[in-house]
Amino acid sequence: MAAIEKRTASDGSTSYRVKIRIKGHPTATETFSRLTDAKQWASKTEAAIREKRHFPERQAQRKTLAEAIAKYKAEELPKLAQPQHRERHLSWWNTRLGAYHLSDVRPELINEHMQALAKEAGPSGKPRAASTLRHYSIALTHLLNMASSKWGWIEHAQTDRVQKIAVHNDRVRFLDDDELPRLLDAVAPHEDLNLFVLLALGTGARAGELLSLTWPQVDMKSRSIRLTKTKNGDMRTLPIPAQALPLLAARVRRLDTSLVFPSRKDPRKPIVLRRAWLEALQAAGIENFKVHDLRHSAASYLVQGGASLLAVAELLGHRDLKITRRYSHLAPQHLRDVASRLDEKLGGAR
Secondary structure, three states, X not given: OEEEEEEEOOOOOEEEEEEEOOOOOOOEEEEEOOHXXXXXXXXXXXXXXXXXXXOHHHHHHHOEHHHHHHHHHHHOHHHOOOHHHHHHHHHHHHHHHOOOEHHHOOHHHHHHHHHHHHHOEOOOOOEOOHHHHHHHHHHHHHHHHHHHHOOOOOOOOOHHXXXXXXXXXXXXXXXXXXXXXXXXXXXXXXXXXXXXXXXXXXXXXXXXXXXXXXHHHEEOOOOEEEEOOOOOOOOEEEEOOOOOHHHHHHOOOOOOOOEOOEOOOOOOOEOOOHHHHHHHHHHHOOOOOOOXXXXXXXXXXXXXXXXXXXXXXXXXXXXXXXXXXHHHHHOHHHHHHHHHHHHHHHXXXX
């Protein structure tokens, strides 16, 4: 059956999204600016599907990658915690392959361009890291999967044949007992950065999750934050650390945005803290430390304090406990305490 959803953009413009779900067929979707066009397309497409005249491969031969990217940006990007990164990756693909029809965007072509990307120098003048290349690949494969399973533009995405990029992300860098107070002192004069760092260290949340945070997600009564835009798509609730609570309570809420960390130039977008962050690191005399290492620090402090890996995984939003196990070496005393209980059990049995 066809369903038509009316949507209103931030600029006040209206669009109508049609979604046709028929058992045994991929979902067909399309968006129109006029309700009349939406109804006509819905009627014709539903009839074609039932009469077996609707073939996704024909859509793939008509639709270009540029059209798919435009649709993805309109419908999927707003759901992401850091849409600007995905948008940048898709823009790269749009420049290279935007004119290609979806039927021609095959795994061999994608792999060829990924190899070329790996040889290109990034903004820093150095080759892109494996983790960065992986994000470019994920951006395109997710779009193609949407075009296949959700939009019905492709019959088979074949993204399983796109070359996988191995990323060895075993880095665990955290602030030691000497660095922690130095960093906190360095960020204190900067209102936005100070609150951001306290939340990151006190919750273990990702930078993107915090920068996309909105006031409706903050519950001052229960002292909790409800994260809705997360990396793995799972919502989770985090307690607000005591040090950040008064800063949040005293923070001025702007009328032109719901963001907790809005940009001063464009309040619809999150603030960019890179310059203030680098200045704080320099003032604190801390080297080889990234924003994401605040998350590592939070996890490390929890494990060192005796928290179970399962509890840490739940707080950080890890679906796979293997990711959390990278911190297990930080809890030797905790493991010794657990092992001592076995000794007591055995001793009591004699």
